[in-house]
Amino acid sequence: MVHDEEVAVSASVIDVAADPHAEQFREQVLAELDVLARVARRLTRDHHAAEDLVQETLLRAYRGHARFDGRHPRAWLLTILRNTHLNQVRKRRPDLLEDELAQRLPARGSEGGTEGAAEQALRDQLDPVVRDALAMLSANHRAVIALVDLDGLTYQEAADLLEVPVGTVMSRLHRARHKVRTRLEAHGKVEERP
Amino acid sequence: MRWRRRPPSPLPADPDCHQVAEVLQSYLDGELEPGDTGAVAAHLEHCERCGIEAETVTRVIEAIRRQRPPLDPDGIERLAGFVDGLTGAEGD
Numbered sequence A: 001m002v003h004d005e006e007v008a009v010s011a012s013v014i015d016v017a018a019d020p021h022a023e024q025f026r027e028q029v030l031a032e033l034d035v036l037a038r039v040a041r042r043l044t045r046d047h048h049a050a051e052d053l054v055q056e057t058l059l060r061a062y063r064g065h066a067r068f069d070g071r072h073p074r075a076w077l078l079t080i081l082r083n084t085h086l087n088q089v090r091k092r093r094p095d096l097l098e099d100e101l102a103q104r105l106p107a108r109g110s111e112g113g114t115e116g117a118a119e120q121a122l123r124d125q126l127d128p129v130v131r132d133a134l135a136m137l138s139a140n141h142r143a144v145i146a147l148v149d150l151d152g153l154t155y156q157e158a159a160d161l162l163e164v165p166v167g168t169v170m171s172r173l174h175r176a177r178h179k180v181r182t183r184l185e186a187h188g189k190v191e192e193r194p
Numbered sequence B: 001m002r003w004r005r006r007p008p009s010p011l012p013a014d015p016d017c018h019q020v021a022e023v024l025q026s027y028l029d030g031e032l033e034p035g036d037t038g039a040v041a042a043h044l045e046h047c048e049r050c051g052i053e054a055e056t057v058t059r060v061i062e063a064i065r066r067q068r069p070p071l072d073p074d075g076i077e078r079l080a081g082f083v084d085g086l087t088g089a090e091g092d
Helices: A004-018 A020-030 A033-044 A047-063 A073-092 A098-103 A117-124 A128-135 A139-150 A155-162 A166-186 B017-028 B034-046 B048-065 B073-087
Strands: none
Touching (some): A033 A073, A047 B073, A139 A155, A139 A166, B017 B034, B017 B048, B034 B048
């Protein structure tokens, strides 16, 4: 037997599911969950905090979806993610100045976040020369490598997240990759330039 | 590796080695306009020196990308469930 309340809830769910706005939102965000999870982990450096951050981002995005023009969903979501993270940091550390907040955004490690045993085991099999080369980069260089090469952001998306011009992202990426290349060449991992 | 500056766009239809070197990073990252992408690809087809450089840079980028930490599939599943909950799509 189905109670009236259950019928009401079911009807409500059907109404929402049939809502083209809800369906459009769903399509836009499901495609970006991996990127959001990666960037959130980089910002928070913690799996649980990253998941909370993405959920809060999705909630805010859903509430504001009516004002979204539908173009560049990833950039839109990353902006919300970034602002949500800044708000969370600001609540925890109200003493931080704006420029200090901005400084917290670039990734500080090549991977960020705490890793499970399985992830750690997999990473141990990866090339230690590359890992060491990345670890030796400056924080700014590591940040662009992390966002572009590891998280899959475009130059523009990385520039927006770091609040620097796109040319700066390209320049840092060039220098960072050049340093990795030099180290790989020194270890015979790639051929040296003639 | 001389691929740091955003190139003047569009490239000439038949760019020289210097022009290709300037945009190689953007080309390999898929950040060039379609017309410029075609011009660089055509150059790499017939220029052995630039082709070798592109292969080397690609290997560097791939080596870096292999360092990408894996995502927790359960976490992504939970986030997808959260989206379903938001949009009332449970049970689809």
